[in-house]
Amino acid sequence: MITPGAAPEYSVMVDLRQITDAPLMLEPDEAARERLAARFAITAIPAMQATVQLLREGERVTASGRLTADVIQACRVSAEDFPVHIDEQVHLRFVPPGGATIPDEEIELTAEDCDEIVYEGTAFDLGEALAQTLALAIDPFAEGPNAEKFRAEHGLNDEAPTGPFAALAALKKQD
Numbered sequence: 402m403i404t405p406g407a408a409p410e411y412s413v414m415v416d417l418r419q420i421t422d423a424p425l426m427l428e429p430d431e432a433a434r435e436r437l438a439a440r441f442a443i444t445a446i447p448a449m450q451a452t453v454q455l456l457r458e459g460e461r462v463t464a465s466g467r468l469t470a471d472v473i474q475a476c477r478v479s480a481e482d483f484p485v486h487i488d489e490q491v492h493l494r495f496v497p498p499g500g501a502t503i504p505d506e507e508i509e510l511t512a513e514d515c516d517e518i519v520y521e522g523t524a525f526d527l528g529e530a531l532a533q534t535l536a537l538a539i540d541p542f543a544e545g546p547n548a549e550k551f552r553a554e555h556g557l558n559d560e561a562p563t564g565p566f567a568a569l570a571a572l573k574k575q576d
Contacts, residue, residue: 410436413528420457424466427451427531441536443474444482451531453491462495464527468534476545478552483545489538493518495525 411433415425427450429437434446453466470487494517518530552558 409526409529409532410440411528411532412526414524415527416524417457418523420455420462424452424454427453427528437532441539443472443539445473447471449535451491460497464491464493466491468531470535472539474543476548477542478544478548481545481547485543487535487538489534491534492516493530495520
């Protein structure tokens, strides 16, 4: 998530009045990919590309396509960097602000409601939406190819019980 008031690391503003039938090819430059990698706490994003088709229905815009990226991230076990390829379908809906909601009012969301991004004015930020799509596709608990070897070398494969009940079991064995 972006800090309020901060500029997004990758921004591509799309004006409703300029939408055509032609698909958009978006590819952040190296500086934007470096900023995104820092935001997502990964080592690097060597490549990122999206092909998106926009369909305008009044003030609502549906963006469908594909996002691919090559990222370098640290293994959660060994902290060793390893490459990951990401290939995600993109299906987003940009909508103008809805009616005012009442605080503490219960709102029921359907699966279709969950992919809506509210925008103000006549433009929305497709770049930031794609950055968020990438962020959701990155596995924060990914294990690299040498994770098992690292576990074995450092004795991390032990199946010894842990937690408060393990401590009680150990005390019981001493009696």
